[in-house]
Amino acid sequence: MLEVKDLHVTVEGSEILKGLNLTVNPGEVHALMGPNGAGKSTLSAVIAGKDGYEVTSGEILFEGKNLLEMEIEERALAGILLGFQYPVEIPGVKNIYLLKAALNAQRVARGEEEIPAPEFMKLVREQLSFMKMDGSFLQRAVNEGFSGGEKKRNEILQMLVLQPKLAMLDEIDSGLDIDAMKVVAEGINSLRNADRAILMVTHYQRLLEHIVPDRVHVLVDGRIVKSGDKELANELEARGYEWVLEESAA
């Protein structure tokens, strides 16, 4: 589904990703771990199409299509959704407007009718209660004045409404207490199926206890230096990143 091949990315003149390779197949959950500043958020930003990141070589394919030639919104309409590490506040745009506009953009792109209001409401309310969010969230401006945990839940709510093929969740677990973490994990798990893939950036083993990954990768200094199954996450939790660095240097 997603193939990242020998990706080199420069930000403001300095190389951040230095030959990154990653393949994610449908049905899989991948965890991307690694120290601060390794380039994890850079990878998700490049996949989502953010400005300011220069791809100097390599390629990214999504379902065989060259992702780097697509506009940001085309990537979204193709089924990629980025859950932000720091969701932005959008004053004056209500959550419900965003959800409806985004869902209709997808439907229109597929040549379908816009969703009728009652059907939309039913869908949104179901997902809202699943995320244990209050109805009042819909009438509030996107993320404005939300707590850190509420912002993260809101990202998952958008994901549940939009049902992406590939969800990239950047530190979705940071700033969450145990209960919120469970709700968020349930939300993510509910999306898992044979056709979808999830790429999670996390620092902690904790989230991976709730969402068991198929593959775990360690990203250090712009490269994936080690990959393994869920056991690798346990090992990283116990031993830190040092040994991976030493092993890869050897």
Added chain:
Amino acid sequence: MSAAHAFLQRLGERADDEPTWVAARRQAGAARFEALGFPTKRDEAWKYTDVRRIAEGEFTLADDAELDEARFAALGMPLDAHRLVFVDGVFSADLSDLTDLPDGVSVEPLTTAMRTNHEAIGGAIGRLAGVDFSPFTALNVALSEEGAVVRIGQGVVVEKPIYVVFASRANESARMSHPRVLVMAGARSQSTVIEHYAGEAGAANFTNVVSEVMLERGAIVDHYKLQEASSEDLHVASIHVEQGRDSRFTSFNLNLGGALVRTDLVTDLNAQGAETNYNGLFFVQGRQHVDNHTLVNHNAPNTFSNENYKGILNDRARGVFNGKVIVKRDSQQIEAYQNNANLLLSDRAEIDTKPELEIYADDVKCSHGATTGQLDEEAVFALRTRGIDEQMARGLLTLAFAGEVMDQVRLPVITERVERAVAGKLPERFNLADLVEVSDALEEA
């Protein structure tokens, strides 16, 4: 020969079948206009607005109101309203619809009102805006012929809006008009008055309107000025409001069109409990120039004013905002709030904003602020990652910026009109009625 003199000379001789007192008033206006001359950039109030395009223009007064239904339909709003229509300043009985005016309400062209009731009207007109306010009000007095007169009796609640349309046609040669609007709102009456300036594509006329709104004790007036002149039209307006005890005036000054637009809005809060609300939005692009000068005079204690003007500027457009609040010496327990926020969509657009507070009393709650910024690119990106295309994302965020002002608008037809102008294709995809339905469903659930 001064530019002002030359401007009047170009009009030539005018038929003088008017009563002597009207002719005298005209002469006074003309004399004052010649004495003042067109304003220049040396005049503080006109520092950023160059009116040479008006001063040097060759305008004549229109003598017909021909505009067929189809052309009118393209300009006017589909509103269930009491409608009075002027075409290049000339009254059109055909396009007007005053069939079911409620008792106690009169809506007439100025010439009719003068014929039937010239003492009351003659005494009121010019009382708030005479020849001294600006060269343009003097010019208006010299040349005005027609206009709208709205009178609402005591305690009358007018359900439908009173909709006054000033259509500007694409003429072979440029026209000018100097209309008057007079609204006399009786005690405890309630009404909505809309002044709609709409220009056909290619119109290049000059409109110089003076409006006076008088609110007696407890009256409530919502006043909309929707300005959708063509991109070549020149438009100067001044709106003068006088408020009695416990009255409430709400202004919506919505500027979308015009090449050169200047609006002055002045309110005198003359008695306790009077409240005025100024909501303003200007959206300019290309080389449009819009100048808003507002003034609130707190002449009595216990009066309240609240002003919020939002400017959206694209391309090489230029905006001016000058908001002045004056609190007189013995006007205690005043609240006066003012805000002007501007959004620059292009780095070649320009805004000059200046709040001015003159406070001579001490028990006063006042605040003012002016900000200028750009669209939040992080927010544009975030919306696009949800599949919303760039144009729509920018439109949505631009509308969100205007939201505080537009949320106050109580006429959905106007909201839609403005949203369409500001955000382009947004409304089609983003049906408002549909969303209201959604919200209602939400309430019920």
